[in-house]
Amino acid sequence: MRRRIADVAIKMFVEEGYEKVSIRNIADKIEYSPATIYLYFKDKDRLLYEVQTEAFHKLTDHFRDKITDKDPFKRLEQLAMAYIGFAWENPELYDLMFIIKAPMNAIPEEERWEGGDGSYLALLDLVNECVEKKVIKYTDPNLAAMSMWAFAHGLISLQLRGRCLKATSYTVEDLPQVIEKAAREFLNNMKA
Amino acid sequence: MRRRIADVAIKMFVEEGYEKVSIRNIADKIEYSPATIYLYFKDKDRLLYEVQTEAFHKLTDHFRDKITDKDPFKRLEQLAMAYIGFAWENPELYDLMFIIKAPMNAIPEEERWEGGDGSYLALLDLVNECVEKKVIKYTDPNLAAMSMWAFAHGLISLQLRGRCLKATSYTVEDLPQVIEKAAREFLNNMKA
DNA sequence: AAATATACTGAACAGTGTTTATTTTCCAAA
């Protein structure tokens, strides 16, 4: 039943957008009462967190498919492009993975961030290798990993929230290429 | 009256956080009926947009205070640090300026983004000067400006949305310095 | 067949943004 609810929820978030989906909508779709959902999920934040975890599995799969090169720096490039590509293809999922506050409220102070941790560690491991082999300028892997993440996230979230189009002179057709170009430039600048 | 509502709204957003403030709360505070607000603002998005514009004035003032150096690259550093500092001091305002979707819905397709445009142009002008004087690696000012903005925004918004603390091994006390350090490193990497 | 345990729901609570018909307020002309 938990599965059933989570499956429908993730589908509805993707199709209709997070903001337009309510507990009642989900309950209607699975033809149960809204109260039933609360037997399986403490509250909406907790359900969102479950959906987020699912989404991170999707991202992990996406990474597995796209990160294939032997050279660690090339792999770093592939990771960056895969991250951006995922966001572009799944904007609604990206939203609740990285932008919306709600699902994070469901994680108690001390607990691990199930989904996010895994993906971040994939990046950190790779950056570690790059630092060891001196293929990037950075010497602190944590700082390098966070910087890469922040840059990619910044590009994506400014775009997803409509700030890019309004402030820059780029058009909606340009943006995908512009963002990729910016990412390439960023990677170039951190190359040893 | 428009002013009166906007003033109270901005104050309440800062004090209690965007999510906890409703039209009714604002109406209560100014001792008017909720319906009155709709005589002066089309809807909540429009009110949010007004508050956003106010916030951008604050950011512009902040920039004016902090960006003082003669050297264009140093000025670029000052701008970056001022931006990050502003976000740190006014997280709730930063939220509705750059993260929340709602206020952008109030701007019709063709219209300018009153607040955002100005601040972005300040950055773009400065970057233009840096490109001309060849003090940064970038040759395309638009790309450079967007990259800087994206990087700073990425750092800030990941932090504001609780992703940094959960994924990285940094503590809440470290983060301000870590973010500044990351920004400095980024600027260093783009230095010509 | 009776007792227990599990699964589910109807209805309500307290809140949200928003609209409309109605009332109050105010000011200028008679």
Next chain:
DNA sequence: TTTGGAAAATAAACACTGTTCAGTATATTT
């Protein structure tokens, strides 16, 4: 000073939201 009309403000309702809880229906065990 009274009256007419415009302008300003609102009470009440609509259609939602997340959430809770008392109560019902179903299934399992004794």
